[in-house]
Amino acid sequence: MSKHYAQDMGSVVTSRTSFIDDIINLARKSSIFYLLFGLACCGIELMQTGGPRADIDRFGSVPRATPRQSDLMIVAGTLTYKMAERCKLLFDQMAEPKYVISMGSCASCGGLFQAAYSVCKGVDKLIPVDIYVPGCPPRPEALTEGLLRVQDKIVRERWFSDRRMIGQREPGLGVDYQVA
Amino acid sequence: MTAEEIHAQLAAKFGERIGPLMPPNKDSWALVNKAEDLIEIGQFCKGELGFDCLINLSGVDWPKKNQIEIVYHLYSYSKRHQFVLKVQLDRTAPSLPSLESVWKSADWLEREQYDLLGVEFRGHPDLRRIMMPDDWVGHPLRKDYKEQASWHNIETTRESPLDGFVRLDDLTKRKAAATAAIVPAAEKKEVLQ
Structure with missing residues (x-):
């Protein structure tokens, strides 16, 4: 299990x-x-x-309908300003450690709708993004690859000895949204 | 009924308050001269002429004419005919009575025009923005609209990764042009020596 340590040291x-x-x-x-x-x-x-053909359940990844039980937020699609506040709220409701995949060009930079008045120009304006998956929309294989990249990131973390605290995250760029 | 017949009935009922029939084809329209008559005309259209459906309610911004035009597309499912009514408003303070009491579908369509063009519909039961957030500044479909720099600390622009981007072809062409400019100068020197 600690084979890579042996190689490093x-x-x-x-x-x-x-x-x-x-x-x-x-x-x-x-x-x-x-x-x-x-x-x-x-x-x-x-x-x-999540369906039978790509089936990321193989990697132990299953969908949840509530942010309280989720570790990973896959922002899939065009984020409008009206939805942006809700997106930030959902992200804040997730328990640490949490990861974000920005799926597709709309979530990454506004994509096709970059000149539009109602579309947020990238979800990274609100919340810190770990993995960007390009494509319009990305194929299931691409998203699976994104999930594997998140796994790589998790494996490299020293969660027990060097716990990533909320304060140590990259500061959220986001909304000055106050939960009442 | 054809557009001519519909317009004839409207003109017989309302006289001067309805404008002349514009381009006489399938998509012809008539102007409602005074916005105050809209509810009366709408009720007549729904009741007597059988227009049971307001298909679309849109708006057009004319900055040079200082006008905002509201366009009503009417359709009758029972009689299979259609007609278009237009009303012209002052652009500085566009305001007209709501037709929500006549056609229920006008509710959200009027909210859309209120949101995107800033038209006030008097008597609307719930006149809020429908597409943009409630505290958004400005009306995006006005021709002179300028987007605010940020909203709730979210920037509304994103820098393009293509800024300063040079195509490889252009780069080789530039290099070739630069060397071509140098070579004749060197040849000249040789000649002089």
Whole structure:
């Protein structure tokens, strides 16, 4: 399990904390529950990715209908300003550690609707994004690749020894939204 | 009924208050001279002429004429005919009576025009913005609309990754042009020596 440590250090390191990290990360990366957050046509591809052909349940990733139970938010589709506040609210409701995939060109930069008055020019204006998946819309294979990249990110984290606190996140660029 | 017959009935009932029939074809329209008559005319259209459906309610902005035009597309499912009514408003303070009491479908369509063009519909039961957030500034479909720089700390613009982008072809052409400019100068020097 700590094979890559041995490669890095040139000797066998049996650190108890890193071993616990590996166990924790294995559990975390194999149970990424994603929030169903389909906003436009990307939402259809998101459903396909959860469906039998692409089936990201293979990687332990299943959809959740509530942000309270989700680890990953897949922003799938065109984000309008009216939805932006809700998006930020849903993100804030998710428990740490949380990850965000910006799926498709609309969520990444506004895409086709970049000149439109009602469309937010990228979800990273609101919330920190971990993985950008390009495409219009991306194929289920591409989104699966995005999920695997999130898994890579999780495996590299030292969750037990160096816990990523809320304050240490990149500061949210987002909405000055107050939960009443 | 054809558009001519519909317009003849309207003109017989309302006289001067209805404008002449414009381009006489399938999509012909008539102007309602005073916005105040709209409800009366709408009720006549729905009752006597059988226009049971308001298909579309749109608006046109004419900055040079200082006018905002509201366009009503009427259709009758029972009699299979259609007609278009227009009303012209002052652009500085566009205001007209709501037709929500006549056609229920006018509710959201009027909210859309209120949101995007800033037209006030008097007597509308729930006149709020429908597409943009409630505290948005300005009306996006006006010709002189300028988007605000940010909304709730969200920037409304994004810098393009293509700024300063040079195509590879153009780059090679530029290099070729630069070397071509240098070579003759060198040749000249040789000649001089």
